Amino acid sequence: MKRSLINAKIREALEFCRWQNFHLPKWATWSPADWAAAGHEADEVRECQLGWDVTDFGKGDYDRLGLAIFTIRNGRPGAADKSDPTAKDYCEKLLLVGEEQITPRHFHWTKMEDIINRAGGKLVIQLWNAEAKTEQLDEQNEVTVSVDGIKQTVPAGGKIVLEPGDSITLPPYCYHLFYAAAGGGMVLCGEVSRVNDDENDNRFLPELPRFPSIEEDEKPLHLLCNEYPPAAG
Numbered sequence: 001m002k003r004s005l006i007n008a009k010i011r012e013a014l015e016f017c018r019w020q021n022f023h024l025p026k027w028a029t030w031s032p033a034d035w036a037a038a039g040h041e042a043d044e045v046r047e048c049q050l051g052w053d054v055t056d057f058g059k060g061d062y063d064r065l066g067l068a069i070f071t072i073r074n075g076r077p078g079a080a081d082k083s084d085p086t087a088k089d090y091c092e093k094l095l096l097v098g099e100e101q102i103t104p105r106h107f108h109w110t111k112m113e114d115i116i117n118r119a120g121g122k123l124v125i126q127l128w129n130a131e132a133k134t135e136q137l138d139e140q141n142e143v144t145v146s147v148d149g150i151k152q153t154v155p156a157g158g159k160i161v162l163e164p165g166d167s168i169t170l171p172p173y174c175y176h177l178f179y180a181a182a183g184g185g186m187v188l189c190g191e192v193s194r195v196n197d198d199e200n201d202n203r204f205l206p207e208l209p210r211f212p213s214i215e216e217d218e219k220p221l222h223l224l225c226n227e228y229p230p231a232a233g
Contacts, residue, residue, distance in 0.1 A: 001054070001055075001056050001060070001062065001212045001213075001214055001215065002214075002215045002217045003214055003215065003216050003217055003218050003219070003220055004217050004218045005054075005062060006054045006214065006220070006221075006224070007218065007220065007221040007222075009054050009062070009068050009096075010052055010054065010068070010221055010222055011221065012068075012096075013068045013070070013096045014028075014029070016096060016120075016186055016188065017094070017188070020118070020119040020120065020188050022094070022118070022119070022188060024070060024072070024094070025072065027042070027045060027051070028051065028052075028070065028222070029222065030222065030223075031221075031222070032219075032220055032222075032223055035223055035228055035229055036229055036232065037232055038231065038232060039231050039232050039233045040231045040233070042228075042231065043231060045228070046228045046231070047076055048071075048073075048074040048075065048076055048088075049071060049074065049198070049225040049226060050071045050072065050073065050074060050225060051070065051071060051222075051223070051224070051225040051228075052068075052069070052070055052222055052223070052224050052225060053068075053069040053070070053071065053198075053211075053224060053225050053226075054066075054067075054068045054069070054224065055067055055069075055210065055211060055212050056212050057104055057204075057208045057209060057210070057212070058208055058209040058212050058213075059208070062101075063098060063101055064100075064101065064102065065101070065102050065104060066098075066101055066103075067095060067096070067097065067101070067103045068095075068096040069093055069094065069095055069096075070093065070094040070096075071091065071092075071093045071094075071196065071225060072092045072093065072094060073088060073090070073091065073092045074088065074090075074091040074092075074195060074196050075087055075088040075089050075090065075091065075195035076195070077195055077196070077197035077199070077200070077201075078197065078200075088195070089194070089195060090192070090193065090194060090195065091111075091191070091192070091193045091194065091195055091196040092190065092191065092192050092193075093190070093191040093193075093196070094188070094189070094190060094191075095115075095187075095188075095189035095190070095191055096186060096187075096188065096189075097123060097178065097179060097180045097186065097187040097189055098179075098180055098186055099121065099179075099180045099181070099182055099183070099184065099185060099186065100179055100180065100181075100182050101179055101180065102177055102178075102179045103177060103178050103179070104177055104204060104208055105126075105128075105137075105175050105176065105177040105204065105205050106175065106176070106177070106202055106203055106204045106205065107130055107172065107173050107174055107175045107176065107203050108172055108173075108201045108202060108203070109172055109173070109201055109203065110172060110194065110197070110201050111172065111193050111194045111195070111196060111197070111201055112169070112170065112171050112172060112193060112194055113169070113170050113191055113192065113193035113194070114167050114168065114169050114170075114190075114191070114192045114193065115162070115167060115168050115170065115178070115189060115190075115191055116162075116166075116167040116189060116190035116191070116192065117162040117163060117164050117165065117166050117167070117187055117188075117189060118164065118165075118188045118189060118190050119164050119187075119188040120164065120180070120184070120185055120186050120187040120188045121180045121181055121183075121184025121185045121186065121187050122161050122162065122163055122180065122181040122184050122187070123161070123162040123166075123178055123179075123180060123181070123187045123189060124159055124160075124161050124162075124178060124179055124180070124181050125159065125160050125161075125162065125168060125176055125177070125178040126157060126158070126159050126176065126177050126178070127143040127145065127154060127156075127157070127158060127159075127160065127174060127175065127176050128143060128156050128157055128174075128175040128176075129141055129143055129156065129173070129174060129175070130173040130174070130175055130203075135173075135203060136205070137156075137175060137205060138156060139156045139157065140156060141156060142154065142155055142156065142158075143155075143156065143158065143174065145160070145168055145169060145170065145171075145174070146168070146169040147160060147162075147166065147167070147168050147169075148166060148167055148168075161181065167190075175205065198210050198211075211226060
C-alpha cells in the first residue's frame with residue numbers, strides 16, 4: 001500500500017469516529033515525533049501492538065478488499081507469566097468497514113470474538129464451518145452462532161445482517177467474511193475478544209498476508225501498530 005493511502009484512511013477513520021462521537025485514546029493521534037520521544041511508559045502500547053492497522057491484505061485494492069483497525073486494548077500474545085495481575089487476557093478493537101469493502105474469509109485457531117455493529121450502516125457477515133481434519137471450507141453443514149445471546153443457524157455460506165446495536169459471537173474454527181451493505185455507508189464496528197495475535201492466529205482461505213508492504217510516497221501521519229520505535233532513554 002502507498003503511505004499516502006494509509007494516511008488518507010486514518011484521516012477518514014478519525015473523522016468518522018468524531019462524527020459518531022466515538023472517542024479514541026489520546027495517543028491515537030500522536031505523530032512519529034511523539035513516538036520517538038516516548039519512553040518506557042508507553043511499552044504496553046508497543047508490546048501489545050495497540051493502535052492503527054490499515055491493510056489491503058496484499059491485494060492492492062483497498063476499497064474492495066481492506067480494513068482500517070484501531071486496537072484499543074490487548075494482552076501480550078503468548079505471554080507465559082500468569083502472575084502479573086495487570087496483564088490483560090482480552091482485546092478490544094475498532095473496525096472501520098466501508099460499503100462493500102470485504103474483510104476476506106478467515107478463522108482463528110484460538111481467538112473467540114464478538115463483532116459489534118456500533119454505528120453507521122448494516123454489517124453483513126457470511127459464515128462457514130471449517131472441516132475438522134483439513135481446515136478447509138465445510139460447504140455442507142449448517143453454522144450455529146449466537147447473535148446477542150440468541151442462537152441462530154444458517155446454511156453453509158449463509159449471511160447474517162447486523163444492524164447498529166447488534167452483535168455476533170464467532171468461535172474458533174468458524175470461517176467468516178464481512179462487509180458493510182451497499183447504500184448504508186461505513187460501519188463503525190467493535191471487536192471484543194480473547195487476546196489477539198495477528199502473527200499466529202489467522203487462517204485465511206485462500207492464504208493472504210495479514211500486513212501489507214508499504215510504498216513510502218509521503219511521510220507517515222501516524223505510525224501503524226507494528227512501526228513504533230524503541231523507547232527513548
